[in-house]
Amino acid sequence: MFSLESLTTIVHIWLNKTFQPNLALLLEFVIVGVLAITLFAVLGLVLVLMERKVAAWIQIRLGPNRVGPKGMLQSLADTVKLMMKEGLTPDGADKFLFNLAPYIVMISAMMVLAPIGFAKGFQIWDINIGVLYVSAISSVSVIGILMAGWSSNNKYSLLGAMRSGAQMVSYELSVGLSILSIIVLTGSLSLNDIVLSQQNGWWIFKAHIPALISFVIFIIAVTAETNRAPFDLSEAESELTAGFHTEYSGMKFALFFLAEYINIFIVCAIGATLFFGGWMPLHIGSWEGFNHIMDYIPSSIWFFGKTFFLIFLIKV
Amino acid sequence: MKTMVEEIGKTVEGDLIINVGPQHPATHGVLHLVITLNGETIKNVEPHLGYIHRSIEKMCESLSYRQFIYSTSRMDYLSAHINNHACSMVVEKALQIEVPARAQVIRVLMDELTRIASHELWWGAMAMDLGAFTPFFHAFRERETINDIMEETCGARLTMNYNVPGGVMADLHPNFVTRVKNFLKLYKLKIHEYDELVTGNIIFQNRMKGVGFLSAEDAISYGVTGPAARGSGVSCDVRKHFPYEIYEQLQFDEILETAGDSFARYMVRLREMNESIKIIEQLIDMIPEGDFQAKTKAVLKLPKGEFFQSVETARGELGVYIVSEGGTTPYRIKFRSPGFSNLSALNHMATGEKLGDLIASMGTLDLVIPDIDR
Numbered sequence: 210m211f212s213l214e215s216l217t218t219i220v221h222i223w224l225n226k227t228f229q230p231n232l233a234l235l236l237e238f239v240i241v242g243v244l245a246i247t248l249f250a251v252l253g254l255v256l257v258l259m260e261r262k263v264a265a266w267i268q269i270r271l272g273p274n275r276v277g278p279k280g281m282l283q284s285l286a287d288t289v290k291l292m293m294k295e296g297l298t299p300d301g302a303d304k305f306l307f308n309l310a311p312y313i314v315m316i317s318a319m320m321v322l323a324p325i326g327f328a329k330g331f332q333i334w335d336i337n338i339g340v341l342y343v344s345a346i347s348s349v350s351v352i353g354i355l356m357a358g359w360s361s362n363n364k365y366s367l368l369g370a371m372r373s374g375a376q377m378v379s380y381e382l383s384v385g386l387s388i389l390s391i392i393v394l395t396g397s398l399s400l401n402d403i404v405l406s407q408q409n410g411w412w413i414f415k416a417h418i419p420a421l422i423s424f425v426i427f428i429i430a431v432t433a434e435t436n437r438a439p440f441d442l443s444e445a446e447s448e449l450t451a452g453f454h455t456e457y458s459g460m461k462f463a464l465f466f467l468a469e470y471i472n473i474f475i476v477c478a479i480g481a482t483l484f485f486g487g488w489m490p491l492h493i494g495s496w497e498g499f500n501h502i503m504d505y506i507p508s509s510i511w512f513f514g515k516t517f518f519l520i521f522l523i524k525v
Numbered sequence: 526m527k528t529m530v531e532e533i534g535k536t537v538e539g540d541l542i543i544n545v546g547p548q549h550p551a552t553h554g555v556l557h558l559v560i561t562l563n564g565e566t567i568k569n570v571e572p573h574l575g576y577i578h579r580s581i582e583k584m585c586e587s588l589s590y591r592q593f594i595y596s597t598s599r600m601d602y603l604s605a606h607i608n609n610h611a612c613s614m615v616v617e618k619a620l621q622i623e624v625p626a627r628a629q630v631i632r633v634l635m636d637e638l639t640r641i642a643s644h645e646l647w648w649g650a651m652a653m654d655l656g657a658f659t660p661f662f663h664a665f666r667e668r669e670t671i672n673d674i675m676e677e678t679c680g681a682r683l684t685m686n687y688n689v690p691g692g693v694m695a696d697l698h699p700n701f702v703t704r705v706k707n708f709l710k711l712y713k714l715k716i717h718e719y720d721e722l723v724t725g726n727i728i729f730q731n732r733m734k735g736v737g738f739l740s741a742e743d744a745i746s747y748g749v750t751g752p753a754a755r756g757s758g759v760s761c762d763v764r765k766h767f768p769y770e771i772y773e774q775l776q777f778d779e780i781l782e783t784a785g786d787s788f789a790r791y792m793v794r795l796r797e798m799n800e801s802i803k804i805i806e807q808l809i810d811m812i813p814e815g816d817f818q819a820k821t822k823a824v825l826k827l828p829k830g831e832f833f834q835s836v837e838t839a840r841g842e843l844g845v846y847i848v849s850e851g852g853t854t855p856y857r858i859k860f861r862s863p864g865f866s867n868l869s870a871l872n873h874m875a876t877g878e879k880l881g882d883l884i885a886s887m888g889t890l891d892l893v894i895p896d897i898d899r
Binding site for chain 1: 541542543565658659661662663666880
């Protein structure tokens, strides 16, 4: 039901018919890349606005309400502001590494997107070691952060980067172990297989206590890994001003900022895939009628609904 | 004066010197801490003062005894009313002016309201230092009510300037009693949120307990006063030991905690707010009728001699010392501000701890920088 596979197949066949195979492949890359970047930009804007609105609601204030209807365009205005700003490079900084660092963080965040299934039949790359790939690539961003902290020639940045590195490495372990329990249950590392294995019930319900425990560990560890409060040691506003990105300004700062939110989205997407069945609708064992009704809700809505639920859980 | 380069040259290899401040979110003002770090462990904290020195003591020497009170609002701006109170009392003591009963009650009521407002702000800022942003807004909700009360009666929200030698400047606003009662109601409705949000929070407790330890002996030897000393078990409440105005007749406890760590200091302040509420409740229904200001001469001339009066501000003991030559202006004036002595204990408290713990210790000292520099 509502599979996007036919659409992707049509595009694939049409491209292959019209162009040479190599060119067709290249074009597919470009299309996927453009889609991914668009998704990132939109996600970044939406997540920032969401966080500000929810935080305002908790903190008994109004939040952004000036730009656009109900402040909806606030993050757009912020982006424009950041793009107009001068990108300063400090005098004593290692210019090459300083400018490279935000891109490493950003690119590693984008690469993790590949094996995630956004909807039925809509997965960029169904790699057979999906989970391993995700944890490997997401660790690369540590290098970018350490690079940023070191090259800024700022003691606050250095301390923040070191903290961030130590924290990510140590929590990576618990994330890995909690993911492992689902892999053991599924018997596959491919994210597509993991989603399909939850056809008759999500793991969080099917696997009872083991899944529940690993889910709790996953949520806590992932909060730490994305450097969100109360694990925001690397940014620790009150101690280190802004941690590793103290010296960054303008668009380079925006890249770090965006990467942080994209990372949140990605870890939540992974969590949704592993524990809540990714794009798989809510199915209960042998309740055929119920399962059919649930199938009428498009799979992409299921996926994004679960992911945003987890984002809410992590942020609040 | 030592330059930064000289200081760096003197350190052991492997040490890292970072400058927290003068512009830094954790110092709540322009305090400059030169911190020697080994990794994340603090080896030494050296506060550099003077960034907001306005020479208030010297300025007071050229102001008359009616005027100098106003400049003291700018010292510890969070308990401006209590500063004014201390100054008025020195002048009254020297001239032996009898303050009417109504004025005394009004002064004490305002003092305690100021104390609550100050502790509210501290509570929000403290939680923000430890990374929690939400409590700040909750604290400001209640503090705003107090500020509104102040605005209505004193005409200002922060630098009240309500005390004059011989009483208070104007009578209470007709709405005062109702508004204070509304505030008491609101406060009792919301105070449990403070415990739910922060006090009972396990992350918060872990960051506070056993951090920034200050023993009773050290607290005394550094001259630490106020809630910071009472957290170490030193009984030092001026309102109890050297009662002024009508504090003698009031029922309230001096809050003491014995642990001496940041959490003890935190608990002292939180419980002190309840004591202040108690005092307000005792007084609000029996504000005596009568004058709000004693009749005084137009030009005040203090007799030759030395005069001293100390009060308990929200941060500790504030002493005002005046040397008079018999003229219309003081010959010399000296303020013993609580923040200065409290800050002096910071190095002792923070050495050997982590950088994050320094922020917690500093937060519980409740430093107001203009009070330290004057």
